[in-house]
Amino acid sequence: MKIFVRLLFILLTFPVIVTAQSQSGTVKGVINSDGQPVAGANVALTEIQKGTATNDSGQFVITDIRPGTYELSISAVGFFSHHQEISLKENEEVSLDITLEPKTEELGQLVVTGTMRKTFVKESPVKVQVVSNKHLQNTGANNLMESVNFLNGLYQEVSCGVCSTNSVRINGMDGPYTAILIDGMPIMGALASVYGLNGINTSTIRNIEIIKGPNSTLYGSEAMGGVINVITQDPSTTPRLAVDGSFSTHKEANLSLTHAAKWDNTQTLIGVDGTYFDTFLDQNEDGFADVTKRKKLSLFNKWNFERSKARQFDLAFKLYFEGRLGGTEDYSKNLRGSDEIYGESITTKRFEMLGNYDLPISSEDIRAEFSYSYHQQDSYYGTYQYTADQQIYFTNLIWDKRFTPWRQLLVGATSRIDALDQTFDGIHLGQGSRDTRFIPGIFSQYEHNFSADFKMLGGMRIDHYDEHGLIYSPRINAKFDFSNHTTLRLNGGTGFRIVNLFTEEHEALSGSRRVVIEEELAPERSINGTINLNQIIDIGTSVLNVDLDLFYSHFSNQIIPDYSQPNEIRYRNLDGYSVSRGISLNAAHNFPSPLQYSIGFTYQDVFKTNNGVQTRVQFAPEWSGVFTASYTIPATKISLNYSGRIVGNMKLPVYEGYITKSPVFSEHNMKISRKFSDRISAYITVKNLGNYTQKNPIIAADKPFSDEFATDHVYGPLQTRRFLAGIQFRLK
Numbered sequence: 179m180k181i182f183v184r185l186l187f188i189l190l191t192f193p194v195i196v197t198a199q200s201q202s203g204t205v206k207g208v209i210n211s212d213g214q215p216v217a218g219a220n221v222a223l224t225e226i227q228k229g230t231a232t233n234d235s236g237q238f239v240i241t242d243i244r245p246g247t248y249e250l251s252i253s254a255v256g257f258f259s260h261h262q263e264i265s266l267k268e269n270e271e272v273s274l275d276i277t278l279e280p281k282t283e284e285l286g287q288l289v290v291t292g293t294m295r296k297t298f299v300k301e302s303p304v305k306v307q308v309v310s311n312k313h314l315q316n317t318g319a320n321n322l323m324e325s326v327n328f329l330n331g332l333y334q335e336v337s338c339g340v341c342s343t344n345s346v347r348i349n350g351m352d353g354p355y356t357a358i359l360i361d362g363m364p365i366m367g368a369l370a371s372v373y374g375l376n377g378i379n380t381s382t383i384r385n386i387e388i389i390k391g392p393n394s395t396l397y398g399s400e401a402m403g404g405v406i407n408v409i410t411q412d413p414s415t416t417p418r419l420a421v422d423g424s425f426s427t428h429k430e431a432n433l434s435l436t437h438a439a440k441w442d443n444t445q446t447l448i449g450v451d452g453t454y455f456d457t458f459l460d461q462n463e464d465g466f467a468d469v470t471k472r473k474k475l476s477l478f479n480k481w482n483f484e485r486s487k488a489r490q491f492d493l494a495f496k497l498y499f500e501g502r503l504g505g506t507e508d509y510s511k512n513l514r515g516s517d518e519i520y521g522e523s524i525t526t527k528r529f530e531m532l533g534n535y536d537l538p539i540s541s542e543d544i545r546a547e548f549s550y551s552y553h554q555q556d557s558y559y560g561t562y563q564y565t566a567d568q569q570i571y572f573t574n575l576i577w578d579k580r581f582t583p584w585r586q587l588l589v590g591a592t593s594r595i596d597a598l599d600q601t602f603d604g605i606h607l608g609q610g611s612r613d614t615r616f617i618p619g620i621f622s623q624y625e626h627n628f629s630a631d632f633k634m635l636g637g638m639r640i641d642h643y644d645e646h647g648l649i650y651s652p653r654i655n656a657k658f659d660f661s662n663h664t665t666l667r668l669n670g671g672t673g674f675r676i677v678n679l680f681t682e683e684h685e686a687l688s689g690s691r692r693v694v695i696e697e698e699l700a701p702e703r704s705i706n707g708t709i710n711l712n713q714i715i716d717i718g719t720s721v722l723n724v725d726l727d728l729f730y731s732h733f734s735n736q737i738i739p740d741y742s743q744p745n746e747i748r749y750r751n752l753d754g755y756s757v758s759r760g761i762s763l764n765a766a767h768n769f770p771s772p773l774q775y776s777i778g779f780t781y782q783d784v785f786k787t788n789n790g791v792q793t794r795v796q797f798a799p800e801w802s803g804v805f806t807a808s809y810t811i812p813a814t815k816i817s818l819n820y821s822g823r824i825v826g827n828m829k830l831p832v833y834e835g836y837i838t839k840s841p842v843f844s845e846h847n848m849k850i851s852r853k854f855s856d857r858i859s860a861y862i863t864v865k866n867l868g869n870y871t872q873k874n875p876i877i878a879a880d881k882p883f884s885d886e887f888a889t890d891h892v893y894g895p896l897q898t899r900r901f902l903a904g905i906q907f908r909l910k
Contacts, residue, residue, distance in 0.1 A: 207274030330778025350798035355403025413445035424904030479678035520882035
């Protein structure tokens with residue numbers, strides 16, 4: 179009897195169930211901002227309180243919705259809330275593509291550099307500065323190095339006034355203290371950090387993540403002063419075809435082309451970038467080219483493979499070729515090594531491969547990261563020949579364990595093989611000119627949320643070096659949210675650096691100074707502390723985001739070149755210590771439209787104490803400021819973008835008859851662009867608008883083969899004002 183009643187009930191209610199199911203609708207879509215997916219956004223139908231959250235690709239699906247009209251409400255950290263009305267019919271599936279407006283340029287960004295796991299900038303216990311591709315384009319930059327000068331606290335040091343070798347300083351610390359990562363992989367080794375940075379083109383950059391201060395706990399030796407992590411473009415969000423070409427009044431041509439293709443579970447991105455500049459410019463009339471002639475070609479290919487259970491498998495490859503010539507007007511590549519006509523010639527060939535793979539282990543987040551790079555250089559500095567090959571093999575095996583939403587553990591094992599072979603006029607010198615290092619290590623970090631407003635992170639790294647034994651690098655970070663608008667971060671840790679002398683100290687190769695290595699060089703060590711206060715200020719419908727940073731780094735065993743002796747560069751570990759300390763202020767004011775602007779200021783005191791005598795470190799500006807502004811005129815589809823910097827005094831190498839302290843100077847760029855359609859836009863850029871250039875960047879330029887000749891006196895711009903005209907094409 180009971181069975182009969184149940185069967186009767188099912189037969190009577192089945193049509194109702196089928197009708198209800200058949201009438202239910204679905205809302206799905208993707209949420210993005212500035213071309214990037216917004217993960218973790220809350221999506222809800224207000225009337226029925228039914229919702230979900232977006233995944234890492236910004237996608238969401240809400241099913242089983244009865245026909246009707248609803249308000250869709252979307253909220254995410256760092257973005258303005260989005261509300262819209264939707265109507266559903268029987269069996270209808272509504273697909274939406276929604277763009278959120280960021281409250282500030284940074285807060286809505288997902289970052290990975292600070293903790294090796296995805297988190298919002300606002301939620302990260304480590305302060306991460308995010309620089310978008312849009313910002314890079316607004317400054318008129320064609321590659322990473324051109325954008326550095328317009329980022330607060332960063333400074334491009336040009337080590338050679340003839341061949342334009344450069345590096346990145348963070349908070350006044352020398353270029354080799356900065357780790358340059360590509361998608362989290364440290365493939366830019368010592369050689370590439372001096373000779374390969376101009377090959378990172380903006381067309382392949384999605385954004386840049388910057389951390390100031392030692393980060394050796396996660397990234398090892400090169401991260402003693404800070405980290406710059408270049409995140410490459412995502413094929414799934416890149417236009418199907420993009421072309422950008424420009425030509426300048428100095429006869430420099432640049433062409434960039436990217437193509438994205440997508441299949442069911444596979445996406446790929448192909449990028450080609452080229453630069454051609456073969457003009458001799460000598461505006462300061464010293465007989466030497468103000469900037470090097472250069473020919474560059476970069477080929478980039480990235481693959482994303484979607485696997486079951488949202489696991490990832492990404493691969494990327496890059497080929498880079500560069501030839502640069504600097505010197506007198508009659509110098510050419512055929513005259514390499516000439517003792518009559520002076521010039522410097524650097525030929526670079528480079529290959530990179532990197533990837534990550536989520537292991538198919540049920541319920542556990544374990545991934546393998548791997549990279550390989552090969553860098554070949556063949557150079558002449560006058561009559562002096564320098565050749566080098568460097569190979570870097572790198573692997574990370576990382577277990578990311580979330581025990582609860584409040585407790586997370588990350589554990590990793592790492593290995594690095596660094597093979598370097600250098601010759602100097604065909605001879606192998608000491609101090610690591612030919613060296614192979616195998617560096618195994620382990621690291622871990624534990625993150626604990628004590629409350630919604632207070633979290634802490636602690637980490638430790640242990641690396642083993644054959645010549646130095648075990649090196650320990652701990653760190654601790656704390657984050658306090660006093661309100662939704664006020665955040666305080668306290669960071670402390672240590673850093674270390676193993677020196678690759680000749681690849682990092684370009685001054686040892688160029689010019690006439692003799693290199694003297696006074697002792698066996700020990701690893702450099704540092705202790706660091708930073709305080710960051712972030713304040714969000716609502717001003718009507720706009721948001722002002724203010725960051726105040728205090729930083730202090732104390733170095734021991736630091737290796738700083740000594741130029742005090744005539745015609746010599748002397749290297750040894752300091753018999754004392756050195757310090758980098760200061761304060762930095764950055765403010766970004768974003769309006770819903772059409773105006774955005776930002777200003778930044780850094781004051782720093784960078785000095786060394788050797789045998790009880792304190793002196794300032796060379797090429798570390800006492801203070802600097804940057805400022806940017808963007809304004810769009812909707813009626814005309816014209817955008818105005820301005821970027822500028824002002825640089826305070828810095829100590830220079832001592833040469834008789836030349837200044838030992840640089841003057842205060844400023845540099846300005848302006849870009850005007852117009853959008854003609856969804857596909858075509860054009861722009862005009864003015865670089866070095868004020869036409870300021872440094873005088874006498876080369877010492878004894880009239881006697882290039884003498885003992886007086888030197889190329890390490892560069893502190894400011896060398897290239898005069900120039901105009902660039904360009905056109906962009908986008909096919910989505």
